[in-house]
Amino acid sequence: MTSLETSQTDKPTRRISIDQVSRVEGHGKVTLLLDDEGHVHQARLHIVEFRGFERFIQGRPYWEVPVMVQRLCGICPVSHHLAASKALDVVVGATQLTPTAEKVRRLMHYGQMLQSHALHFFHLSSPDLLFGFDSEVSKRNVVGVVAAYPELATHGVLLRKFGQEVIRLTAGKRVHGTGSIPGGVNKSLTRAERDELLAALPDVLQWAREGVDLVKALHQKNTALYESFGLFRSSLLSLVGPGGRLEFYDGVIRARDADGQVMVDGIEPKNYRQHIEEEVKSWSYMKFPYLTALGPERGWYKVGPLARVQNCDFIHTPLAEAERQAFREAHGGQMVHAPLAYHWTRLIELLHAAEVIGELLRDDDLMGDALVVSGERVGEGVGIIEAPRGTLIHHYKVDSQDLVTMCNLIVSTTHNNQAMNEAIRSVAREYLDGHEPTEGLMNHLEVAIRAFDPCLSCATHAMGRMPLYVEVRDASGAVVGSATKSSR
DSSP states (O other): OEEEEEOTTOSEEEEEEESSOOSSBSOEEEEEEEETTOOEEEEEEEEOOOOOHHHHTTTSBGGGHHHHGGGGOSSSHHHHHHHHHHHHHHHTTOSSOOHHHHHHHHHHHHHHHHHHHHIIIIIIIHHHHHHOTTSOTTTSSHHHHHHHOHHHHHHHHHHHHHHHHHHHHHHSSSSSOOOEETTEESOOOOHHHHHHHHHHHHHHHHHHHHHHHHHHHHHHHTHHHHHHTTOOOOEEEEEEOGGGBBOSSSOEEEEEOTTSOEEEEEEOGGGGGGTEEEEOOTTOSSOEEEETTTHHHHOOEEOSHHHHHHHSSBOSSHHHHHHHHHHHHHTTTOOOOOTTHHHHHHHHHHHHHHHHHHHHHTOGGGGOSOOBOOOSOOSEEEEEEEETTEEEEEEEEEOTTSBEEEEEEEOHHHHTHHHHHHHHHHHIIIIITTSOOOHHHHHHHHHHHHHTOOBTTTTOOOOSOOOEEEEEEOTTSOEEEEEEEOOO
């Protein structure tokens, strides 16, 4: 859809929009402002849906929250389930979970990482990478991948199925389970369940390794594209574990600058507000986080696989660590900022998740019966976890009647908000400036967004009064009335 608008330069511009970004979770659109010569004046990613979880959680009993918040998403519900549980562990005084509860939760989470990464790469992103960004639309989808690469597509489906089975056996259901509760878990694994997963593990590891080989080959085949497409530089942020290792379930916050120098490190979850703030802009329901010390103009960053694999000092599982080293060597040890590199690091993380699942399945603590602990109650808790898309923060306050009085969520895609906008601006200037937009060229913008694996419905929040414009039309379509409510 196009329309005529005026940009800040007062020159007539055309507005070009992608009204629904495809092959991502949730609803978003991209708008471009082009002048008469086709030059790009503005490129923005708009999040156009609003979901008020931070508000309607208030007034609910705290023990309902881990089940409620995962309704934010059907793809990464486990991440919200566990982040909420970790925050409420603090509230109920569960400073140290039982070994069984800790390991069942970890197994659940690494199953989530594996299935989500498999879904995104094999189902949603591989059509662009295998067929080309401007290839035939009818072919550029998962059905086209199944037709052209049946073995690859099958392995992608089976990888996701395995991750979903891990979730089912630890959380009770594949989607929106109930296994994690404040203070622990409500079930452990049986020996038969453990053995069922172990039997499938060799194939899972093999398919994961083949996935890394594929994405490396794609990069090597077209290095210039993969190292320049959507390129922008920024800081990186993630959790790291003991010794700086790659860690998904628990850890402290670390941030590096664009050159790889550590800026902040060792930040405990409870202190996140001293280092991260959020900015609100009128044209999106998604906030813009930034590092407080650098301010909103310079303090934004990126999160997710590309940040995590470069922010950590090592990966403790051998196969994934070897691939991390190969990734670094392929780029001369320099920090990598091109968005398409997210896919390479995503597959390294998928392999790591498979290795960790194997470690956990060989631990008899998974079959223990000590599931829940509690201690001295407090009124506030913060839980931070690395979701598939990046750092996920849940923060709650609970009153003496066990009711939630405050909820603040900073989800992975929100952290990446400014980064995604920078990526599409880079792509727009490189590929669309001075050209008549075509479907293939516009898909380049979507490719840049998909690299971040955004979960847009998770990320939609707003502050203050929400803008509203209502038009009334008669049966012929003519406007007969309108009303506007400002956002200010």
